[in-house]
Amino acid sequence: MRPFLLSVAERFRAGRVFLCGDAGHIHSPAGGQGMNTGMGDAVNLAWKLAAVVQGRADARLLDSYEPERIAFAHKLIESTDKVFRFVTSRSRLVGLFRRYLMPKIMNAALHTSFGSRAFFGVISQAAIEYRAGPISAGTAGKVRGGDRLPYVVGARGDNFEPLRSLDWQIHVYGEVNAEFRAMLAPAGIPVHAFAWSEAAGKAGLLRDGAYLVRPDGHVALASPVQEAATFQRYLAGLAIRPRTAERAPYRVPRT
Numbered sequence: 001m002r003p004f005l006l007s008v009a010e011r012f013r014a015g016r017v018f019l020c021g022d023a024g025h026i027h028s029p030a031g032g033q034g035m036n037t038g039m040g041d042a043v044n045l046a047w048k049l050a051a052v053v054q055g056r057a058d059a060r061l062l063d064s065y066e067p068e069r070i071a072f073a074h075k076l077i078e079s080t081d082k083v084f085r086f087v088t089s090r091s092r093l094v095g096l097f098r099r100y101l102m103p104k105i106m107n108a109a110l111h112t113s114f115g116s117r118a119f120f121g122v123i124s125q126a127a128i129e130y131r132a133g134p135i136s137a138g139t140a141g142k143v144r145g146g147d148r149l150p151y152v153v154g155a156r157g158d159n160f161e162p163l164r165s166l167d168w169q170i171h172v173y174g175e176v177n178a179e180f181r182a183m184l185a186p187a188g189i190p191v192h193a194f195a196w197s198e199a200a201g202k203a204g205l206l207r208d209g210a211y212l213v214r215p216d217g218h219v220a221l222a223s224p225v226q227e228a229a230t231f232q233r234y235l236a237g238l239a240i241r242p243r244t245a246e247r248a249p250y251r252v253p254r255t
Contacts, residue, residue: 058239140222142204150203174208183228
């Protein structure tokens, strides 16, 4: 079988030209990750481009697109190539493993909560993180800047509901310091307060920690303390001006 041409463009940006999807990376169809990756590229670029064009962020925000997505493209090339080689191997031993043992292993793994979550995270690409990206900072609990915001379900709602605004926001799981909220009010960043729960702790969030969340649901800045100056410096560095300056913050009722 003829091998696939695997490649990643040297650059995903040249001035005002950006590469997305198959224009930036070519890989085997193993794992069916092509569409997911192209959509991931588009989403990552779209919200940044919209913010800059609409004057809600400095043009430097666009500089983060290439390092965030090109790093993932290289990981994707490596993983899909390994899967493809395994699937197409002519080795008799590999063939026996692939035909008889692999189905049983996969079936057993997918019937465990850990296995099913891990498989979902890989296939859906929900486990993608941008920790090494230029606009990711801080750590609070087990969550670091660049991680996707952990999904937490409460008795009367979940923490993803506010993300429907597709705008910058701050999440606090526990008590919100009144001074912290007041000092950030002029920036127009909604501060969403969620009652602390066991589920939040299991998700890796820190009680009373503060998380600045990007429009795409990834954490931009994670802080173990509610220090307004830390968030003000971050926002000022990229000249972030949210669309929701006048929108009332979402709050999950206490239980």
